[in-house]
Amino acid sequence: RSTITDENKLWTSRVPYVLNNDLEINSKGVILRALDQFRLKSCIDFKPRDSEDYYISVKQCWSYIGRVFSNGQELSIGIGCGYIAIVEHEFLHALGFYHEQSRYDRDDYVTIQFENILEDYKSNFRIVGNNVSTTHGVPYDYLSVMHYGKDDFTNGKGSTIITKDSKFQNLIGQRVEMSANDVQELNLLYKCSSSVAFRMYCGFTDGTMCQMSNCSQSSNRWEMVKDVYGGPNSDHTNLPSQDAGYFMHASTRSGQEGDSAWLETKRMSLQRDCHVQCLQFYYYHNGSESDELNIWIREFQDNLDATGTLYLMGQITGNGKPTSHWTLHHVPLNATKQFQVEFEVRKGAGNSTGGFSIDDINLSELECPDGTWQINDFERLLNTTDTPALIYSPRQYSSEGYAYRVALKLYQSYFGVFVQLVSGVYDDQLQWPCQQRQFTVQMVDQNPNIQLQMSKQMSITTDPNLLTSSGVSTWGKPREVGSPIVDENNETIYVNTLSGRNNFASLEDIKSRDYLKGGSAIFIFSLQENVDVVLLMMIKIKSSIKE
Ligand SMILES: [Zn+2]
Numbered sequence: 001r002s003t004i005t006d007e008n009k010l011w012t013s014r015v016p017y018v019l020n021n022d023l024e025i026n027s028k029g030v031i032l033r034a035l036d037q038f039r040l041k042s043c044i045d046f047k048p049r050d051s052e053d054y055y056i057s058v059k060q061c062w063s064y065i066g067r068v069f070s071n072g073q074e075l076s077i078g079i080g081c082g083y084i085a086i087v088e089h090e091f092l093h094a095l096g097f098y099h100e101q102s103r104y105d106r107d108d109y110v111t112i113q114f115e116n117i118l119e120d121y122k123s124n125f126r127i128v129g130n131n132v133s134t135t136h137g138v139p140y141d142y143l144s145v146m147h148y149g150k151d152d153f154t155n156g157k158g159s160t161i162i163t164k165d166s167k168f169q170n171l172i173g174q175r176v177e178m179s180a181n182d183v184q185e186l187n188l189l190y191k192c193s194s195s196v197a198f199r200m201y202c203g204f205t206d207g208t209m210c211q212m213s214n215c216s217q218s219s220n221r222w223e224m225v226k227d228v229y230g231g232p233n234s235d236h237t238n239l240p241s242q243d244a245g246y247f248m249h250a251s252t253r254s255g256q257e258g259d260s261a262w263l264e265t266k267r268m269s270l271q272r273d274c275h276v277q278c279l280q281f282y283y284y285h286n287g288s289e290s291d292e293l294n295i296w297i298r299e300f301q302d303n304l305d306a307t308g309t310l311y312l313m314g315q316i317t318g319n320g321k322p323t324s325h326w327t328l329h330h331v332p333l334n335a336t337k338q339f340q341v342e343f344e345v346r347k348g349a350g351n352s353t354g355g356f357s358i359d360d361i362n363l364s365e366l367e368c369p370d371g372t373w374q375i376n377d378f379e380r381l382l383n384t385t386d387t388p389a390l391i392y393s394p395r396q397y398s399s400e401g402y403a404y405r406v407a408l409k410l411y412q413s414y415f416g417v418f419v420q421l422v423s424g425v426y427d428d429q430l431q432w433p434c435q436q437r438q439f440t441v442q443m444v445d446q447n448p449n450i451q452l453q454m455s456k457q458m459s460i461t462t463d464p465n466l467l468t469s470s471g472v473s474t475w476g477k478p479r480e481v482g483s484p485i486v487d488e489n490n491e492t493i494y495v496n497t498l499s500g501r502n503n504f505a506s507l508e509d510i511k512s513r514d515y516l517k518g519g520s521a522i523f524i525f526s527l528q529e530n531v532d533v534v535l536l537m538m539i540k541i542k543s544s545i546k547e
Pocket residue numbers: 089093099
């Protein structure tokens with residue numbers, strides 16, 4: 001992709017937007033998730049429009065390039081367009097991007113087959129000259145979210161784009177997520193020096209600590225190592241390579257019960273006023289089952305406050321289940337002022353032959369998912385099960401209290417992703433049917449740095465009018481409309497019918513990038529309230545302040 005050069009057409013952050021009422025509710029939720037990706041990966045922030053002259057008005061599936069009109073510039077994300085990559089594509093147009101195959105150097109990379117293009121769309125394939133656009137020196141990217149697919153706008157006589165490097169012929173037109181090059185060019189166009197929502201990444205790979213420090217009063221310390229007796233045999237960052245980089249390890253083999261080793265990040269300031277953060281990291285545990293990894297934040301009143309106050313935010317215990325793989329873990333944080341994160345490994349009772357290890361720490365000012373489901377032998381499972389086979393995540397609760405599961409339907413060369421409501425302990429306090437709430441399931445691209453991830457995702461909004469073949473609501477109360485099953489804890493629970501996509505991804509798709517890092521597949525998911533409800537609340541709060 002190339003971008004406009006006219007600086008008058010650039011937006012100033014925060015970019016005001018309006019989501020029009022004719023958008024599907026599901027699309028609105030997807031749009032808000034896309035805006036979070038811009039916040040995570042760039043310095044561009046967005047806000048609901050107040051009374052600004054220039055704003056993005058989101059309607060259906062196309063956009064003007066750059067900031068062009070006052071009184072609401074239209075950007076289209078309509079029915080069938082509730083995909084995060086398509087939203088990102090349209091917002092990138094609005095922020096000033098042309099299509100990748102319109103770059104002035106495109107003839108070095110692709111051949112346009114004009115004879116195969118529908119007459120009315122030939123102009124979509126024109127080159128935008130270097131007098132009105134620039135590539136900022138970012139290389140041509142076949143994997144740009146701004147690239148057309150090989151058959152887009154074909155008249156039926158063949159492909160419209162042929163890549164000069166043939167291995168990209170079937171890869172152009174990806175609509176998973178913005179690519180790293182897309183993001184780099186966006187940051188150059190808007191001269192970003194930091195991001196709105198990304199706070200830190202540390203992979204320890206080259207033996208540096210990212211300004212973290214390890215201190216302890218006892219003999220137990222966090223140490224930087226390349227492998228540990230009894231596992232892990234390598235860091236997480238460079239999997240599947242062995243012995244390639246460093247990670248942090250706190251042994252509990254020696255010392256006294258209650259001995260602690262502390263690892264703390266540098267002090268960080270918040271950039272957003274939502275006071276929600278998500279800490280994520282990979283851990284490995286092979287010590288005693290009574291060992292603990294405690295995750296604290298220390299908040300400081302101001303720059304002069306040297307001591308701060310500690311709050312416990314999360315805990316991992318051995319729990320009788322040592323890990324056999326690096327395991328992804330999320331901890332929601334709620335810091336309101338300057339803070340640092342502290343990892344404490346506390347030695348428990350009993351013998352230990354190992355300890356806790358951590359690697360690839362990421363911190364963002366975004367919400368954590370409700371749950372994580374890691375499947376450590378995913379490819380073998382896909383290859384060897386009778387098809388189609390169904391496997392289920394453990395039961396998960398949403399922040400409101402709805403219980404649900406994620407299911408995968410395995411077909412050897414591809415798989416589907418589904419969700420279902422199940423009975424839970426809060427059911428009698430909840431509203432039924434569970435309506436206008438959005439499920440999002442992501443297959444995590446396990447690139448160690450969250451700013452470089454391109455995760456595959458799917459969102460479904462619960463429509464109260466959706467009925468099963470037996471005429472009951474798909475989103476009704478599971479004890480009333482579901483069927484009883486015995487779950488993994490030998491408990492009888494009630495489950496509703498499945499909703500989702502039969503073809504979520506192919507084995508070939510997920511072998512690209514880091515979807516199967518070290519053999520593990522990781523799914524993260526959430527069930528959230530409809531954005532309209534949230535926006536309505538924001539408007540109410542705002543108007544009550546005005547009064
Ligand atoms: Zn486009």
